[in-house]
Amino acid sequence: MQQLHNHRLYQRTIITIICIAVLVGSSVAILTAVPPITAQAQAPTPTPKPGFPLPLLGNIVRGSSVALGDLNGDGIADIVVGSTDGRVHAYTGTGQPIWSVQPSTTPIESKAAIGDLDGNGTNEVVVTAGSTFAPTLPGALFIFEHTGALRCKFTPFSFNNNDIPSGIYSSPALVDLDGDGQLQIVFGGYDAHVHFLNNDCTPRLSFFVRDTVWSSPAIADLDGDGSPEIIIGIDTHLEPAFGTTNGGRILVYRADGTIMPGFPVQIDEVIYSSPGDW
Numbered sequence: 540m541q542q543l544h545n546h547r548l549y550q551r552t553i554i555t556i557i558c559i560a561v562l563v564g565s566s567v568a569i570l571t572a573v574p575p576i577t578a579q580a581q582a583p584t585p586t587p588k589p590g591f592p593l594p595l596l597g598n599i600v601r602g603s604s605v606a607l608g609d610l611n612g613d614g615i616a617d618i619v620v621g622s623t624d625g626r627v628h629a630y631t632g633t634g635q636p637i638w639s640v641q642p643s644t645t646p647i648e649s650k651a652a653i654g655d656l657d658g659n660g661t662n663e664v665v666v667t668a669g670s671t672f673a674p675t676l677p678g679a680l681f682i683f684e685h686t687g688a689l690r691c692k693f694t695p696f697s698f699n700n701n702d703i704p705s706g707i708y709s710s711p712a713l714v715d716l717d718g719d720g721q722l723q724i725v726f727g728g729y730d731a732h733v734h735f736l737n738n739d740c741t742p743r744l745s746f747f748v749r750d751t752v753w754s755s756p757a758i759a760d761l762d763g764d765g766s767p768e769i770i771i772g773i774d775t776h777l778e779p780a781f782g783t784t785n786g787g788r789i790l791v792y793r794a795d796g797t798i799m800p801g802f803p804v805q806i807d808e809v810i811y812s813s814p815g816d817w
């Protein structure tokens with residue numbers, strides 16, 4: 540019996556050794572099949588366009604994606620970006636400064652929106668401010684003329700009972716809600732509201748959504764009725780009375796502020812990303 544056991548043990552050992560040898564052989568074969576990375580195989584380092592890179596007075600760009608739109612009226616897109624010192628910088632595509640303004644010291648970590656808000660032929664720039672790195676600095680939304688002059692400021696609510704207007708991380712979206720040729724501004728705030736503003740910064744509609752908003756809105760006519768919808772993600776926490784769980788919600792508003800049938804949709808994760816539309 541012991542001999543039989545030893546024999547089977549010997550057989551299993553031999554089979555195991557063969558399997559390991561095959562696997563090692565395969566690995567060697569795979570390793571040797573992959574060509575070594577050579578200098579020739581690496582992508583060449585891109586050459587910056589003349590005029591770039593641009594020094595932004597030593598300040599950091601964190602989270603503020605570059606926005607493009609014509610500001611100096613030459614028909615060519617210019618560049619707008621915000622930085623962590625609260626400045627908004629505008630440059631031409633050749634790196635020439637157009638303007639740089641500092642409406643506050645609250646960091647800007649969102650993407651500006653550029654568009655002709657009032658239909659007068661020149662673009663305006665809409666910027667939101669707020670940072671988790673600077674929670675004691677007040678959040679705000681600013682609208683600038685194409686010259687960099689401040690048109691108006693919107694102050695969000697305070698969500699932390701500390702009387703400090705909450706930050707805005709949502710990048711604003713521009714949309715003509717009523718078809719009159721004047722663009723409105725929609726965004727969400729850490730103040731737990733989704734805001735619809737007029738282009739003079741006056742509130743048009745504000746919706747308390749019970750939790751913070753990080754996501755940026757997307758605009759699309761989802762039902763093909765010629766009127767735009769606003770799609771945005773919000774944060775949620777467990778509140779059975781309101782049908783929410785810990786996670787997030789996708790909300791779709793009609794232009795008049797009513798909720799689109801079929802929404803909100805509850806999901807089990809916070810929505811930090813921005814919905815896309817195409």
Ligand SMILES: [Ca+2]
Pocket residue numbers: 608609610611612613614615616617631
């Ligand atoms: Ca231009």
Ligand SMILES: [Ca+2]
Pocket residue numbers: 654655656657658659660661662663
């Ligand atoms: Ca304009």
Ligand SMILES: [Ca+2]
Pocket residue numbers: 714715716717718719720721722723
């Ligand atoms: Ca309008």
Ligand SMILES: [Ca+2]
Pocket residue numbers: 759760761762763764765766767768
């Ligand atoms: Ca619609």
